[in-house]
Amino acid sequence: MKREGEIRIPSxxxxxxxxxxxxxxxxxxxxxxxxxxxxxRSNGLGGGFAGYGIYPxxxxxxxxxxxxxxxxxxxxxxxxxxxxxxxxxxxxxxxRKSDKIIAEPLIWRYFVxxxxxxxxxxxxxxxxxxxxxVININSNIEGAYxxxxxxxxxxxKALGYPEDVGEYFRxxxxxxxxxxxxxxxxxxxxxxxxxxxxxxxxxxxxxHNGEISSYDSNRRNIEMxxxxxxxxxxxxxxTYIIDFLLRKKGLxxxxxxxxxxxxxxxxxxxxxxxxxxxxRYLRAAFSNLLITGPFSIILGFEGGLMALNDRLKLRSMxxxxxxxxxxMASEECAIRVIEPxxxxxxxxxxxxxxxVTLDSxxxxxxxx
Amino acid sequence: xxxxxxxxEYEIVRDxxxxxxxxxxxxQCANEAHWFDPEQDKMVCDNAKCVxxxxxxxxxxxxxxxxxxxxxxxxxxxxxxxxxIKEVYRQAGSGGVLLSSMGNPxxxxxxxxxxxxNASQVTNPSIDPLRxxxxxxxxxxxxxxxxxxxxxxxxINNLAPQLKLSTPVMFSAMSYGSISYNAxxxxxxxxxELGIYYNTxxxxxxxxxxxxxxxTIVQVASGRFGVSKDYLNAGAAIEIKIGQGAKPGIGxxxxxxxxxxxxxxxxxxxxxxxxISPAPHHDIYSIEDLRQLVYSLKEASDYKKPVIVxxxxxxxxxxxxxxxxxxxADIIAIDGYRGGTGAAPTRIRDNVGIPIELALASVDSRxxxxxxxxxxxxxxxxSIRSSADLVKAIALGADxxxxxxxACLAMGCHxxxxxxxxxxxxxxxxxxxxxxxxxxxxxxxxxxxxxxxAWDHEIKEIMGGMGINSIESxxxxxxxxxxxxxxxxxxxxxxxxxAGE
Numbered sequence: 055m056k057r058e059g060e061i062r063i064p065s066x067x068x069x070x071x072x073x074x075x076x077x078x079x080x081x082x083x084x085x086x087x088x089x090x091x092x093x094x095r096s097n098g099l100g101g102g103f104a105g106y107g108i109y110p111x112x113x114x115x116x117x118x119x120x121x122x123x124x125x126x127x128x129x130x131x132x133x134x135x136x137x138x139x140x141x142x143x144x145x146x147x148x149x150r151k152s153d154k155i156i157a158e159p160l161i162w163r164y165f166v167x168x169x170x171x172x173x174x175x176x177x178x179x180x181x182x183x184x185x186x187x188v189i190n191i192n193s194n195i196e197g198a199y200x201x202x203x204x205x206x207x208x209x210x211k212a213l214g215y216p217e218d219v220g221e222y223f224r225x226x227x228x229x230x231x232x233x234x235x236x237x238x239x240x241x242x243x244x245x246x247x248x249x250x251x252x253x254x255x256x257x258x259x260x261x262h263n264g265e266i267s268s269y270d271s272n273r274r275n276i277e278m279x280x281x282x283x284x285x286x287x288x289x290x291x292x293t294y295i296i297d298f299l300l301r302k303k304g305l306x307x308x309x310x311x312x313x314x315x316x317x318x319x320x321x322x323x324x325x326x327x328x329x330x331x332x333x334r335y336l337r338a339a340f341s342n343l344l345i346t347g348p349f350s351i352i353l354g355f356e357g358g359l360m361a362l363n364d365r366l367k368l369r370s371m372x373x374x375x376x377x378x379x380x381x382m383a384s385e386e387c388a389i390r391v392i393e394p395x396x397x398x399x400x401x402x403x404x405x406x407x408x409x410v411t412l413d414s415x416x417x418x419x420x421x422x
Numbered sequence: 423x424x425x426x427x428x429x430x431e432y433e434i435v436r437d438x439x440x441x442x443x444x445x446x447x448x449x450q451c452a453n454e455a456h457w458f459d460p461e462q463d464k465m466v467c468d469n470a471k472c473v474x475x476x477x478x479x480x481x482x483x484x485x486x487x488x489x490x491x492x493x494x495x496x497x498x499x500x501x502x503x504x505x506x507i508k509e510v511y512r513q514a515g516s517g518g519v520l521l522s523s524m525g526n527p528x529x530x531x532x533x534x535x536x537x538x539x540n541a542s543q544v545t546n547p548s549i550d551p552l553r554x555x556x557x558x559x560x561x562x563x564x565x566x567x568x569x570x571x572x573x574x575x576x577x578i579n580n581l582a583p584q585l586k587l588s589t590p591v592m593f594s595a596m597s598y599g600s601i602s603y604n605a606x607x608x609x610x611x612x613x614x615e616l617g618i619y620y621n622t623x624x625x626x627x628x629x630x631x632x633x634x635x636x637x638t639i640v641q642v643a644s645g646r647f648g649v650s651k652d653y654l655n656a657g658a659a660i661e662i663k664i665g666q667g668a669k670p671g672i673g674x675x676x677x678x679x680x681x682x683x684x685x686x687x688x689x690x691x692x693x694x695x696x697x698i699s700p701a702p703h704h705d706i707y708s709i710e711d712l713r714q715l716v717y718s719l720k721e722a723s724d725y726k727k728p729v730i731v732x733x734x735x736x737x738x739x740x741x742x743x744x745x746x747x748x749x750x751a752d753i754i755a756i757d758g759y760r761g762g763t764g765a766a767p768t769r770i771r772d773n774v775g776i777p778i779e780l781a782l783a784s785v786d787s788r789x790x791x792x793x794x795x796x797x798x799x800x801x802x803x804x805s806i807r808s809s810a811d812l813v814k815a816i817a818l819g820a821d822x823x824x825x826x827x828x829a830c831l832a833m834g835c836h837x838x839x840x841x842x843x844x845x846x847x848x849x850x851x852x853x854x855x856x857x858x859x860x861x862x863x864x865x866x867x868x869x870x871x872x873x874x875x876a877w878d879h880e881i882k883e884i885m886g887g888m889g890i891n892s893i894e895s896x897x898x899x900x901x902x903x904x905x906x907x908x909x910x911x912x913x914x915x916x917x918x919x920x921a922g923e
Binding site: 266270274318335339366 | 542545546547549554555557559561563565566568569576577579581584790793794795796888889890891892894895896897898899900901902
C-alpha cells in the first residue's frame with residue numbers, strides 16, 4: 055500500500071474552529087467535544103487539532119512538533135536542528151496512551167530560534183529561513199517529519215478518530231485563544247500520521263473538507279515558487295497557496311480569498327468600478343491559483359481565523375456567534391454542543407471569507 | 423502529349439439515370455473535370471482533373487454524383503507505395519519540388535486520440551453547466567511579478583497588456599492571398615461576434631478590415647509583406663512568425679497565380695509575382711536578435727499590445743520556448759507538424775517537425791521547471807480538430823488554442839489539399855473573383871460563430887463533468903488526463919499517467 059505522498063487520496067471530512075476575540079482562554083477539551091459530535095464524518099483514519107496561544111511561556115520561539123520513525127531519524131534531525139537553530143527546550147510531547155491510537159511514531163517538541171549567524175549568511179528573512187529548513191528536513195531526512203512549526207501555536211494529529219486523538223495528546227491541558235479541529239474520511243488506508251490534518255506552515259494551519267478539482271493545476275503552479283507538494287493532498291497545496299499569497303505577495307486575507315475563491319466574471323461585471331477593477335486584476339494575475347471543486351477551510355494564523363467556502367458552496371459550513379466568541383464548523387451541531395445559546399448563526403455564501411481576528415489585531419489588514 | 427504515367431486517384435461516378443444534364447457540375451468545377459458532350463448528348467468527365475473537393479457532389483440537384491477512390495493499382499509493394507511511385511514520376515516529369523497544401527496527412531500517431539479525460543464520481547460533485555456558472559473566459563499575457571500599491575494601499579494595475587478571449591480559441595494565421603477576401607471577412611466578423619481574435623497571417627491587412635482591429639492579430643513574418651506603422655497599430659496584438667508547423671525552417675509560399683491586384687496592393691508586391699518569404703528573418707539570426715525585434719514592435723505600438731512569437735514544433739522546442747519566454751514576448755504560439763498551409767514543399771510538410779501534443783507537454787514542463795511559465799502565455803495549434811482536443815491541450819498546459827483547418831472546414835473547405843493551385847471551388851483558397859463570390863461572408867461568418875459556440879458548450883460540459891467551473895483550473899491540470907496504449911517514454915514526455923493508474 056502506498057503512503058500519503060506517493061499517491062493522491064481523496065477524502066471527505068469534518069472541520070470545526072473557535073476563537074475568542076478578546077483573547078480569553080479556551081480549553082482544548084471544548085474542541086474535542088465539538089468535533090466528536092461529527093463522528094460519522096470521519097472514519098478513524100485521521101484526526102487533528104491546532105491551538106493558538108498555547109505556548110505563552112515561549113511566545114517568541116518557533117515550536118517544532120516532529121514525528122520520527124526511529125531514534126536514528128531523531129538523531130539525524132537533531133543534528134540538523136543544532137546546526138541551524140538555538141534549541142531552548144526539547145522534550146517528548148506528553149501523551150495519554152490508549153488502545154484507540156496505534157502505530158505511534160516518536161513525537162518530539164522543540165522550542166527553537168534560528169542561529170543568528172546562519173540566518174545572516176542565508177540572506178533570507180527569518181520566516182523564509184525557518185520554512186526552508188522545515189522543507190529540507192521533511193524532504194531529506196528519512197523518517198523525520200516536522201508537522202508544526204509556528205510561534206505560540208501547535209498542531210496535534212494522529213491516525214484515529216479526532217476525539218481519541220485529542221484525548222491522546224491531552225489537549226485538556228492546553229489553553230488557547232483559538233482552536234481548529236479536523237476529522238478525516240480518506241478513501242483508502244495510508245496508515246501514516248503525517249497524512250492527518252491540520253496541515254501547517256509556520257503559524258498558518260489549515261483544516262479542509264473537500265476534494266478540489268483544480269489540484270494539479272494549482273500544484274504545478276505553486277511548485278514554480280519553491281514549494282514542493284510531497285503529500286499530494288489538497289490541504290497541503292492550499293496551505294502553500296495561502297502562504298505564497300499572504301507572505302510572499304503581500305495580499306490581504308480578503309484579497310487572497312478573491313484569488314482562491316474568485317468571484318465569477320458575471321458577478322464582477324455587477325460590482326462598482328473600483329471593486330471590479332481589483333477583482334479582475336486578481337483573477338488575471340493569479341488565474342492558476344483559483345481553486346475549484348468543493349472545499350470548506352478554516353485557516354488559522356497568528357491572531358485569527360478565516361473560514362472560506364468554494365465559490366459554489368459545495369461543502370457545508372456554518373458560523374455561530376456568542377459574546378466575544380465566533381464558532382465555525384461543518385455542521386451546526388458541532389457548535390451547539392459547546393454553545394447551545396448563540397447570539398447568531400448563519401451560513402456564509404460561497405467564496406465569502408469570514409475573517410475573525412483578536413481585538414488587539416483588528417487593524418492588522420495584512421497577515422504575514 | 424507525352425505520357426506522364428499518372429493515373430487518376432479519384433473517379434467521378436455519375437448515375438446516368440439521375441443525371442438531367444443541367445450542367446451545374448460543369449459550371450461549378452474550376453478544375454474543368456466535367457463537360458457536356460453534344461455528340462453523345464450527355465455529361466462526361468475527366469477523372470484526372472478531379473481533386474475530390476465535392477463541389478459538384480454538393481450542388482448536383484438530383485444527387486447523381488459521387489467521388490470514389492480509384493481501385494486502379496500498381497503491383498502491390500509495401501516499400502514502393504503508389505504514393506512514392508507517383509511522386510517519382512511527377513518529379514521526373516517536371517524537375518521541380520513537389521508542392522502540397524494543408525497539414526501533414528501521413529499516418530503518424532495522433533496523441534490526442536491516445537489521451538482520455540476524467541470525470542467526477544462520488545468524492546466530488548460534477549457541475550451542471552445548464553444550472554451553474556461555467557467560465558471559459560481566458561486572459562493571455564504575462565502575469566505580474568509583484569504586487570504594487572498606491573499610498574492608500576490600493577493595488578495598482580501593473581498588468582502587462584493582455585488579450586481577453588471569451589473562450590480559449592483563436593483563428594490562426596491565414597494570409598490574405600492564401601485565402602480570399604470573403605474568407606478573411608468571415609473570420610474577422612466571426613472573431614468580433616465571438617469576442618476572440620483572428621490572425622492576418624503574413625500578407626498584410628486589407629484596408630476594408632481595419633475596422634475589425636480590436637479582434638485582429640497582425641502578423642509580421644520574414645517577408646514583411648504589408649507591414650507599416652498603421653498596420654502594427656491596427657490590431658490588438660502583434661505576432662512575429664518565426665515558423666509554421668507545415669513547413670518549419672522555411673518561409674511562406676504564395677504562388678504568383680494567387681497574387682491578384684488587391685493582393686499585390688495589400689502585400690506591397692508586384693502583380694502576379696510569387697511571394698516566397700525568406701527562410702529566416704534576416705534581422706534574427708539568434709535569440710538576442712529576437713529580443714530586439716520584440717522590443718522594436720513594442721516601441722512601435724507604444725507598449726500597448728502583447729507580442730506573440732510563433733514557432734513551429736521542432737525537436738528542441740522546449741529550449742527555444744524558454745529563450746522566447748525570456749525575450750520579452752507576452753505569448754508563445756507553437757504550431758505542430760499537422761498544421762495546415764496554403765502551399766508547402768511536400769517533403770518538408772511530411773517529414774519535418776514533431777507532434778504538437780509532445781511539443782506542448784515538454785514546453786509547459788520546461789517553463790515550469792525554470793519557474794517562468796507565468797511570464798508568458800502558451801497558445802498551440804496544428805491540429806486541434808475538436809473541443810476534446812482543445813480540452814486535452816489546455817489540461818496539458820496550453821492557455822488557448824489556434825484553429826485554422828477547422829475554421830476552413832466550417833466555411834466549406836473539404837480538405838482536397840489543392841490550395842496551391844488557386845482554384846478553390848469553395849471560394850476560400852482562391853483569388854478568382856467568380857470563385858471568391860461563392861463564399862458568402864454572411865453565411866461563412868455565421869458558420870464560424872456556430873462552430874466556436876458549439877465547442878464552447880462542449881468544453882463547458884466536459885469541464886463540468888470534471889467538477890471544474892473555470893477554464894483556468896483546467897490549465898495544466900494533467901491529473902485530468904490518462905494515456906491509453908502509450909509507452910513509458912511517451913507518458914513521461916506528456917507528464918501523464920496511464921489509464922488505470
